[in-house]
Amino acid sequence: MNEANATASGQPFMEVPATTLAARVHQFGGPECICVETVPTPAPGPGQVLVQVEAAGVGPWDGWIRSGNSALPQPLPLTLGSDLAGVVVAVGPEVATLKVGDAVFGVTNSNFTGAYAHYALAQASMIAIKPDALTAVQAASVPVIAVTAWQALFDKGHLKSGQTVLIHGGAGGVGAYAIQFAKNAGAQVITTASAKDQDYVRGLGADRVIDYKNEPFENTVKDIDLVVDLVGGDTQDKSFSVLKPGGFLVSAVSNPDQDAAARHGVTAFFFLVDVTSAALTEIAALVNAGKLTTRVGPVFDLDEVGQIHEILDGKQPRPEGKMIIKMR
Structure with missing residues (x-):
């Protein structure tokens, strides 16, 4: 050209x-x-x-x-x-x-x-x-996976510094960005991952890693402000019990059970990513600052x-x- x-x-x-x-x-x-x-x-x-x-x-x-x-x-x-x-x-x-x-x-x-x-x-x-x-x-x-993570945490889940987030599937594409964004925002980050991925997600900033194959997360964590669901199925269903009243369950996979959400006093929903120049610009700034890999x-x-x-x-x-x- x-x-x-x-x-x-x-x-x-x-x-x-x-x-x-x-x-x-x-x-x-x-x-x-x-x-x-x-x-x-x-x-x-x-x-x-x-x-x-x-x-x-x-x-x-x-x-x-x-x-x-x-x-x-x-x-x-x-x-x-x-x-x-x-x-x-x-x-x-x-x-x-x-x-x-x-x-x-x-x-x-x-x-x-x-x-x-x-x-x-x-x-x-x-x-x-x-x-x-x-x-x-x-x-x-x-673009798609990073903006999905960004919107799940901040636009939909309203995550703030000092809160605790549980990210299901932290070793996946969206999960890896979600861990980094949440850590950069000052949140306490818990994630589920397989044993082989534990070092990887810790390197991204996870404070605690739960081996989902051997440690039922619903028995070991509680009072979570936000669950980011990137897995669905039983994992999503069991996530209601670990949220504190008024917490959020945000899924990029499937529609959560609204009756279960009402019983637990939480807000739960599915969303489709909306890639915007504004979100990409925020993400680019983090990359240029050396805060995102x-x-x-x-x-x-x-x-x-x-x-x-x-x-x-x-x-x-x-x-x-x-x-x-x-x-x-």
């Missing part, structure tokens, strides 16, 4: 190719439904920017969308992927916060589609300036997308860390 002279508006201009490679599905199904093909490069509309994608993050929701199991309507054909990091190469109308040449990270849109491509449209309200401390590959691992897993090429989705479907072992597609 060649940078040309600045435009009359003062914005730099980048030459954008007419077509782009993208990993798309024309029908819902297994990994074999994905094809990497050449498509017209999209032009940004109002509130949008065009990003030259350097790296795209992979999440379980990509597999749900591909297979037709998304909770959201997904018109076909579509390009998969939501998490991305790259450089803004064109700006649509009504965008005042970003300019051509900005290095950014975030998600594409509220449908969580479009990022598995060399060029992708993104809502300007869902991306932010990339942390200087992170490479594009590292930055692409952050990322965990990147294997890095793939775009033409390996079928293998990635076999991993998502459980047909190959799931690696530790977030899988990333690096655009070559």
Whole structure:
């Protein structure tokens, strides 16, 4: 891509190719439904920017969308992927916060589609300036899972310094960020994890780690201000008994039992993440201050997308860390 002279508006201009490679599905199904093909490069509309994608993050929701199991309507054909990091190469109308040449990270849109491509449209309200401390590959691992953790703790769970939070599934992607955010906020952090992950979650800042396979958490903790549920099922059901009256149970997995919440005098609910520039900017500041670490897993090429989705479907072992597609 060649940078040309600045435009009359003062914005730099980048030459954008007419077509782009993208990993798309024309029908819902297994990994074999994905094809990497050449498509017209999209032009940004109002509130949008065009990003030259350097790296795209992979999440379980990509597999749900591909297979037709998304909770959201997904018109076909579509390009998969939501998490991305790259450089803004064109700006649509009504965008005042970003300019051509900005290095950014975030998600594409509220449908969580479009990022598995060399060029992708993104809502300007869902991306932010990339942390200087992170490479594009590292930055692409952050948005959805980090904002989920942030909103569970602060926007939904109203966590404050001095309170105690129990995070179920602390070694997972969302859980790892939740531990770090909570510790940075001055909370007492308890988490459940397997024995093999205890050192990892302690290194993230957990004050106490419960081996959920050998130590029933409901028998050993009490008076919890906030439970962040990233597991669901029986773990969620048993969490009501450890909360103090007036406490919160926030689940990113499933809808809690409202009758149980009423009996225990607590507030409990399920939420879907809403990735915003404001949340991403807060997270970027923590990264740049050295208060947040990322965990990147294997890095793939775009033409390996079928293998990635076999991993998502459980047909190959799931690696530790977030899988990333690096655009070559």
